[in-house]
Amino acid sequence: MAQAATLYEKFGGEQVIGKVVDYFYELVLADETVKHFFEHTDMEKQRKHQAKFISFALGGPNQYTGKSMAKAHEGMNLQPAHFNAIAKHLHDALAHFGVGEPDIDQVLTHVSSLKDDILYK
Numbered sequence: 001m002a003q004a005a006t007l008y009e010k011f012g013g014e015q016v017i018g019k020v021v022d023y024f025y026e027l028v029l030a031d032e033t034v035k036h037f038f039e040h041t042d043m044e045k046q047r048k049h050q051a052k053f054i055s056f057a058l059g060g061p062n063q064y065t066g067k068s069m070a071k072a073h074e075g076m077n078l079q080p081a082h083f084n085a086i087a088k089h090l091h092d093a094l095a096h097f098g099v100g101e102p103d104i105d106q107v108l109t110h111v112s113s114l115k116d117d118i119l120y121k
Contacts, residue, residue: 006059007103014055016097021051024093034085037076054090057110069117078119087111 008017025047029035038046052064066072087108094104 007099007106008055008058008060010103011058011097011099013060014051017051017055017058017060018047020093020097021047021054023096024050024089027089027092028086031085031089034082037078037082054107057107069114070121073118073121076121078121080119083115083119 011017025038025043029038049064049066052066056062056064090111091104091108094107095101099107
């Protein structure tokens with residue numbers, strides 16, 4: 001029996017993930033509640049990190065070599081409202097590119113498992 005394709009393979013791999021990430025940041029940077037977190041961020045570098053992270057979250061290769069989640073969010077004091085806004089933008093970006101709700105739920109469940117490493121740092 002053939003192994004089921006990962007979500008990463010199902011959605012077209014790295015090229016599609018790059019488009020999702022670009023759209024995701026369009027949404028994030030238009031959101032008054034979270035855009036200030038990215039004011040002094042090298043967005044090109046951020047997009048690359050995020051693409052690797054989302055690829056991994058979708059079952060693709062783990063190419064992420066950045067800081068740990070806790071270290072990356074240190075000093076930001078992110079609150080649940082911020083986390084939820086980012087999760088909503090990820091949901092909307094995935095949906096924009098035709099990802100179905102069950103698959104989006106799987107990705108958001110993975111992202112939610114990192115909440116303790118992200119909030120209140």
